Amino acid sequence: xxxxxxxVTLKNGVLDPQGKAIEGALGGLGFSGVGSxxxxxxxxxxxxxxxxxxxxxxxxxxxxxxxxxxxxxxxxIAIT
Amino acid sequence: xxxxxxxVTLKNGVLDPQGKAIEGALGGLGFSGVGSxxxxxxxxxxxxxxxxxxxxxxxxxxxxxxxxxxxxxxxxIAIT
Numbered sequence: 001x002x003x004x005x006x007x008v009t010l011k012n013g014v015l016d017p018q019g020k021a022i023e024g025a026l027g028g029l030g031f032s033g034v035g036s037x038x039x040x041x042x043x044x045x046x047x048x049x050x051x052x053x054x055x056x057x058x059x060x061x062x063x064x065x066x067x068x069x070x071x072x073x074x075x076x077i078a079i080t
Numbered sequence: 081x082x083x084x085x086x087x088v089t090l091k092n093g094v095l096d097p098q099g100k101a102i103e104g105a106l107g108g109l110g111f112s113g114v115g116s117x118x119x120x121x122x123x124x125x126x127x128x129x130x131x132x133x134x135x136x137x138x139x140x141x142x143x144x145x146x147x148x149x150x151x152x153x154x155x156x157i158a159i160t
Contacts, residue, residue, distance in 0.1 A: 037124070041122065052103075
């Protein structure tokens, strides 16, 4: 069993309307000094295989084909 | 300037329909051996203040009041 955490975030320069909405909401709740907020996704994936190299390759392909829109998003894979 | 990464995930035992949908989609794309997928949110926050203790307190309150639904979600704060 291999456990991995995948984090998908918007590339720098890509506008983040959700992040902007959260910035506004935090301001409305009275939080001052919030420079910026960028929202992304995190996936905790469990793979039955225990071959680390095969798992890394499969996880990378999962990101490329489904979990991340690689045109506007970056992803990082951490096997725990 | 302080930068922090907040990760919000569903508590263990809470059903994750999005995660289940992704498991199905991965299976449909031909990925075998996917045990489970749990999806969460990540927030990259920049605070203008440079007082670490004050920042930690503010970030914790942001999670408690807005970024996480603490009934069903856990959150972690990492100041980078």
